[in-house]
Amino acid sequence: MSADRAWGAVPGLVRSAAERYADVEAVVEGRTRITYGELGARVERAAAACVANGVRLGDRVGIWAPNSLDWMVAALGAVSAGAVLVPLNTRFKGAEAVDVLRRSGARLLFVTGTFLGTSYVAALRRAAGDGDGPGPLPGLPSLERVVVLAEDAPADFRTWKDFLASGEGVSGAEVRARSAAVSPSSPSDIIFTSGTTGRPKGAVITHAQTLRAYEVWSDLAGLRRGDRYLIVNPFFHTFGYKAGVIACLMRGATMIPQPVFDVDTVLANVAAERVSVLPGPPTLHQSLLDHPARTAHDLSALRLVVTGAAVVPLRLVERLRGELGVDTVLTAYGLSEASGIVTMCRRDDAPSVIASTSGRPIPGTEVRIVNAQGTPLGPGTPGEIWVRGFNVMRGYYEDRAATAEALTPDGWLRTGDVGVLDDSGNLRITDRIKDMYIVGGFNAYPAEIEQRLGLHPDVADVAVIGVPDARLGEVGRAYVVRRPGAALTGDELIAWARREMANYKVPRTVEFVRELPRNASGKVLKGELRARVP
Structure with a gap:
């Protein structure tokens, strides 16, 4: 059964997880521990508040905050109310965040209070305090409400607690009706990624694409019920949100969000929570292996690592398996314009294949290597990577020119990355046309x-x-x-x-x-x- 038929859209996945895994631990955050049943109830309450605050089907809702339980509840609540999620990079400065909010036309924003010593509210005010808009930030005329994911908020913003309370007059039946109105073919999120021009472009991905892609990811990775997943990858990125939150909802795995990568915290979490799944870039795993106090922590529960985003040394794969006893180490390649996943290694691949390639195309996806004229090249010859399949974006949000430049008339995505296919169809990334x-x-x-x-x-x-x-x-x-x-x-x-x-x-x-x-x-x-x- 395909993911879109099973759940329809992300709201259906949340509801299904709350029912199927009702008593399974869903999220661990400090001393807070909630089950999937409790997570479902929190998401429904957040969705009710979104409805009460005027969020309509197709409205864009931004979220600018680090990994946390509140991020999950706010984001999934907005999507369950029919909104299109616009995650903002927590490393952005105020002007960068305001640019994405303005271009996406976001009507509602969830924002953290202070993170890493920076007041995000103050940064927003500095960057969008001037203008003639009617809302809380005059420089963002489309933005009607700002909700601070904290106990305190300025007078013209709302606290998270007050926002949730505002939805108490919206019935559960009304929330479920709204969620049911979300079509699998509707956009689920817009992931803004900067291109070679320096102007952010928003890749539009649908609910059906998201669910199908991360059903495939979960199958290939071997994610399963009972896994305990430390999510260090940022939620604003597809790797964190979809290979993390969405995949866990599908399988009933326990989510342990970590807001900042800190190797000491990772070690402590892996040991204390018996973490079994730890995806992330190679630098994360290298830092873990090289930490002087690593042997003082019990890391024996780790069984699955998925990495990518850079060249992966064979020695790293061997050390993860040999020193930490990790059964499954996989590499993958993806980009926001292709739902975050294009190729992936398989669990029975040799370590040399996992270290030297990014695996083979996922089911339902084609990969082609072409020359400057778009002519396909054979194995062993480097060229630009083109991708076609269910996972390719609908286009860039309100940017026809950039969409036409990225997508061919017959549906191929020009990735701008240079790669080589071997005789077995494994992809090796060799360079980046875009200089990224x-x-x-x-x-x-x-x-x-x-x-x-x-x-x-x-x-x-x-x-x-x-x-x-x-x-x-x-x-x-x-x-x-x-x-x-x-x-x-x-x-x-x-x-x-x-x-x-x-x-x-x-x-x-x-x-x-x-x-x-x-x-x-x-x-x-x-x-x-x-x-x-x-």
Whole structure:
């Protein structure tokens, strides 16, 4: 039975999980422990509050908060009321968050209070306090309500507790009727991802795509009832929300959300909660293996690791299996425009296949390697990766030009990544046409970073590349041309950048140059810049 026929849409999955796994522990967060039955009741209450606050079918609802039980309840409540979820990266600065909220036309926003020493409410006010909009943030005219996931909130915002109380007049029957009206073909979420132009683009994914993709993911990974899943991957990312929350709802696994990656906390959680499933980027598992106090913790319950997002050393796979006794280690490849999953290794693959490739296309998906003219290439020949299947997005939200550029008329998604297929159909990622690099599991896009750095008054020209980093995999290096007479230092530019953009985007090093190498058409020759890296 296909996922969309089984559950229809995400609201049906939540209701089904509450019934099928009613007494199974659903979420562990500190001292809070709730069952699937209790989680279902909380989600229904949040959905009632969304209805009471005017959320309609198809309305966009933003959420800007770290991994938590409240994130799950707010997000699933909004989706159960028929909204389209717009998750915001917690590393965003205020201006970056406001841009996504404005472009998505979000009518309701759930936001954390203070996280990592930053007041997100204050950041929103600074970035959207000016304008002529009627709501709580004048610079966001579509945004009608802001709910703070905390006990305190400014007068024109609402606390989470007050928001939930506002839905008490909405009956359970009304909530269920609203949920039933959500079509499998309707959008379930819009995942905004920055492209090579630096302008965020929102990949529109439907309920049916989400459910089918993560039924497949759960099958291939071997996720099962009784698993205890530490979700370190951020919920704003498909890996955290869908391979985490959605997959657990399908299988009845226990979710243990962790808001920030900290290796000491991971070790403590894995030992104390008998964690059996720990997906994440290779840097997470490398940090775990190399921690000096690792042997002081009982990690014997770990049985499943799914990784990707970077080159995976064979030694890492061997150590996870040998030193930690992890039965299943898998690698995968995906992107937001393809529901987060394109290829995946299988559980009986050899360690060398798992370490050197991202596996084979998932069922219902085709992968093709093509040359610059779009002509298919044979095994062993590198080219651009094209993907076609049920998992490919409907398009970019309200961006026809970008959609036409990404999708061919016959449904192929041009990924912009370069790869090679072997004779068995396994995919190996070799390069990125888009110059994207990955910082500790987060995609960093040079064009976007260059655009922001170019706003500094002392910067005349700038180019950013990714360079190897032992801890994070890759980090940014900026090549900067100063304006005449400027005495800008690298430390000053980095400090300025930390105030202007998410931390993973901030270049770790700056090299000042008289001019950037360019070709006859004026394009920066990034190959020459990469050649300068020792």
